[in-house]
Amino acid sequence: MSEKETTAVTMKKRGQFKDIRRRFAKNKGAILGLGFIVILVVCALIPSVIAPYGFDDQQLSRRFQSPSWNHLFGTDEYGRDIFSRVVYGCRISLTLGLVSVTISCVLGIILGCISGYYGKVVDNVIMRIIDIMLSIPNILLAVSIVAALGTSFFNLMLAIGIGAVPGYARVVRASILSVKEQEYIEAARSNGASDWRIITRHIIPNCMAPIIVQATMSIASAVLSAAGMSFIGLGIMPPTPEWGSMLASGRAYIRDYWYVVTFPGLAIMLTVFSINLLGDGLRDALDPRLKS
């Protein structure tokens, strides 16, 4: 009995994980994305080992040096090493992107599920609130949240996260509306499943594709909105290196010293790109229907 028990469970586990891994490994783009993200995570974990200088080592005598072996990405207006600042910035920007996206994802999925599944009055109330939120410009919403709660890193992430909730709620609601009419949902109900179980086990897994796409896309906009917030002084305070604020402060010198904005910009772009690749790969690998 126990032997059979273990075989049944391991068979199932191995079957699923092996398949997902195999399908993921086949996707070259996803592997590339994963590789770059691993590098970023390493940078975020041990920046002091990788960066040759500190993030706030100022030396005015070597300001605006162009990229060389000493300063890979050059130096900025205070003579700080841009490469080191980009490496240190990893931690802030990655945390910011992931946490704010998680906040908006979770809130958006909850709201979207409730309004899509229960419909009627609940749906109307939630969607009208969402409409109101959509009518407020994102940056204004974030500014008011930070202004109300006070300037801190967490409040910044919260503000950016809340601003992105309406997008998720609408995407989730739309896909739930189509999934909940499927016969297997009725079948699950005929088997005695509760609403909670139907939502978590049958509906959400079937709506994952648009959610993953939305999540990977919005990490980028989260990093950029944080830059905007830093720019008006409600976000990350200098000298903390954050890619968005590095872009904002280097903006004034873009005409003469291209490298001041290029490298932080490239970092954002590559991060977003690799997260998108990873997200696409995950979506395909997790969808059993695409198994070949």
Add this chain to the structure above:
Amino acid sequence: MSDKILEIKDLVVHYITDKTTVKAVNGISLSLERGESLGLVGETGAGKTTTALSVMQLIPDPPGKIMSGEILYEGQDLVSMEPTQKREIRGNHISMIFQDPMTALNPVLSVGDQIAEVVRLHQKISRAQASIKAQEMLELVGIPGERYAEYPHQFSGGMKQRVVIAIALACNPKLLIADEPTTALDVTIQDQVLDLIEKLMREFGTSLLLITHDLGVVAEICQKAAIMYAGEIVEYGTLKHIYEKTAHPYTVGLFGSVPNLTVDVDRLNPIKGLMPDPTDLPIGCPFAPRCPDVMPRCVASPVPVTEVESGHYVKCVKFLRSEAER
């Protein structure tokens, strides 16, 4: 209590929208005994599926509404039951096989997990035990247990219907409702699936409410049959009553439209006309406009049910005994 597992009394189900009211089921009564199988036959729109969904208490509300009547399962009224009690009964005591196996399985869960889920919903056992039970169910319906971790799209239609049957029977329900279980399958697979349902019914002592438009299927696995027309049961009795002592003109018409292998005919003999509009049913017999034996009495007022012989009920003016009733 008697040995009746399911008793429907005067069930009326309407679908109410702003503009119209669709009278889907109009006062049907039937009963099903333990271990017995009943075929519910009728053409599209006769209210068969609505009846089945009422028993499961899964009528989409709105627009559907059970206007009156009782559905007794082992003497308890399902209509007035608490939602938690209903959930306890669904899947555990009464379960349902859906018409189209292609869409009745969740595409992102492995078939084994879907069977194990029902078991875990109703029995307090561990995940591992549930997956063993699921494997056993798979083997029982003739699918190797190794295919536990495979997904619905990797199975053929007939195999999927087997999985659906395995899910339905995983908790040994006392009553199985099969809503056209073979309609989406081809004839050879139909036969296999029916044999399987019959075999499992005998093994578990399950009662069956089989919904179909195929009189042949009913003849194969049912003991009793009820013929539905426009939300009413027009004839109800044992197979012998229905097939050999056919009474109601509609049932006669149904048999007339089935091809006969022994007689050479050029054309089938369909019932002329269409089913009445369920939003605007006539006062009298709904079949009167198409009936070959129509009498003035048919359209005048509702027709009562007559028991023409023990256990054989017909709802037709022709069989009313006293002149007074006519």
